[in-house]
Amino acid sequence: MNIKIEAKNLVKIYGENTDKALELFNQGLSRSEIIQETGLTVGVANVNFEIAEGEIFVIIGLSGSGKSTLLRCINGLLMPTSGSLFVDDKAVEKLNEEELRKLRGEKISMVFQHFALLPNRTITDNVAFGLELRGTPLEERRKRAQEALVKVGLEEWKDKLPSELSGGMKQRVGLARALVMDSDILLMDEPFGALDALIRAEMQEELISLQREIKKTVVFVTHDLDEALRLGDRIAIMRDGAIEQVGTADEILSNPANEYVEKFLQGIDVSKILDANSISKWPREVIRETEGVSVALHRMKKADTDYLFVLGARNKLVGMILREDVLKLAKDKQTSIKDIIKETDSVQSNTIMRDVYPELRNAEKDLAVLDENGRFLGVITHSILLMTLDERKGGDGIAES
Ligand SMILES: Nc1ncnc2c1ncn2[C@@H]1O[C@H](COP(=O)(O)OP(=O)(O)OP(=O)(O)O)[C@@H](O)[C@H]1O
Ligand SMILES: [Mg+2]
The missing domain is CATH 3.40.50.300 (P-loop containing nucleotide triphosphate hydrolases)
Incomplete structure (x- = not known):
């Protein structure tokens, strides 16, 4: 250092x-x-x-x-x-x-x-x-x-x-x-x-x-x-x-x-420290729904991830795409990602952390955090979750998950 x-x-x-x-x-x-x-x-x-x-x-x-x-x-x-x-x-x-x-x-x-x-x-x-x-x-x-x-x-x-x-x-x-x-x-x-x-x-x-x-x-x-x-x-x-x-x-x-x-x-x-928004992070990469297959693959590689959140106008969350689906499109020489966009798990930004844990446990990927207008604010990852205050507060024990 x-x-x-x-x-x-x-x-x-x-x-x-x-x-x-x-x-x-x-x-x-x-x-x-x-x-x-x-x-x-x-x-x-x-x-x-x-x-x-x-x-x-x-x-x-x-x-x-x-x-x-x-x-x-x-x-x-x-x-x-x-x-x-x-x-x-x-x-x-x-x-x-x-x-x-x-x-x-x-x-x-x-x-x-x-x-x-x-x-x-x-x-x-x-x-x-x-x-x-x-x-x-x-x-x-x-x-x-x-x-x-x-x-x-x-x-x-x-x-x-x-x-x-x-x-x-x-x-x-x-x-x-x-x-x-x-x-x-x-x-x-x-x-x-x-x-x-x-x-x-x-x-x-x-x-x-x-x-x-x-x-x-x-x-x-x-x-x-x-x-x-x-x-x-x-x-x-x-x-x-x-x-x-x-x-x-x-x-x-x-x-x-x-x-x-x-x-x-x-x-x-x-309560502010503890809401979903405050511990969310902006992901390394996101993709716009208007962007294409090559861009998607490029970003996934760059961010070392197998999925991306898809954003629309004014950062509204549209869903997510999985690498395996993008690869199929690439094979078929398709360029638009629109057809493979999947629903994604999300929470409102003001959800307190206690209520976020169960959501995250059940989420397939990281959890998207949205404001009241559905705008994407960031993600809560499983590793972020482990760092939260819960243990100290004696809450519902996320340390074991
Ligand atoms: N030019 C100056 N001459 C004399 N005292 C000063 C001067 N500038 C700041 N101080 C005093 O030094 C102390 C620290 O001030 P400083 O401006 O560094 O605080 P700060 O943490 O930046 O505050 P703020 O959040 O209000 O900006 C204060 O008591 C302030 O009144
Ligand atoms: Mg100052």
Whole structure:
């Protein structure tokens, strides 16, 4: 495992003349005591972690817990008051101006919740803006911007102006803007915070599938536990500037480090953690009903699966196709998959997990998760099921199945 980012005893105290505050901090005074004594805020309070290359590392915590401060330490916008922050084994606080400029301009890109698009420039030129600042020639930056727009599904909007786009689309532009820089590291500070729930879920899925392709190191900040569980290879829970626990979703849910984490997990609507939607994942590949036999075989091979879910307009679930049936069609030189689409097992997204288990046990393949309009949201696989909370909750015992 290649360590991309590492924090060692990282402390960030805001303000000038931090010596006194740091001394008090090292003596073990609390954040509020330090504010009272010195007027200074401890933003990050002695944090240690390692983030592996290609990992999605989620930072979650209440407002003011220090999430953004931590991000700004990673890209060198803030310097540690004590301790160190390493990117590619280089201590950020030891970089010179030129190296810092490269770190922020080339190695790291940021995506924010609110960012300003330039209103009089096309979407392409908005996306290309960072490259322009970097001095990339016009042709090349337009080409790369358009490639980034394809990645986020906005290629048809490339010549439009920002005012013509919806909020969700603008957020995609923000993502394209970061992707175009082709930095190793993406820092995302509540990028989906302003989106409504459905679009937000869609963006999460897109980020996951995009990440399979681009394999960046992503540090993703959120308030939302659902989002954290869904996106994070590992999750760090922050409180008052400190990290209370770091682990995979499963580790944290099944073994909270302390009472605070336990409360935190419960405080945020446990029923949400436990519904079908929250543990579903977007499958590696799906197929549209209008697509053909060769595409089907290609995708099955790519995803190493013997079946695919078939989606119609607006991601409505149509059914599934089995590899053996597709192969028969191929033999008969048929191209359309329409005749072999089978019914599939599905559950509504808000079904609580207790009710999902029996469905999954009886399902022939993985279970499709649908919203109230029959739109496909993802699948629950048998392995996901094993990772759920049920055991800890003393529910109806899925461990044996
Ligand atoms: N520029 C600053 N100067 C002084 N104090 C600051 C500054 N920025 C943040 N703080 C303080 O540092 C602490 C951590 O803030 P931070 O913005 O990192 O929290 P956060 O977890 O990102 O919160 P939110 O979820 O609201 O974005 C807070 O107490 C905040 O008031
Ligand atoms: Mg913040």
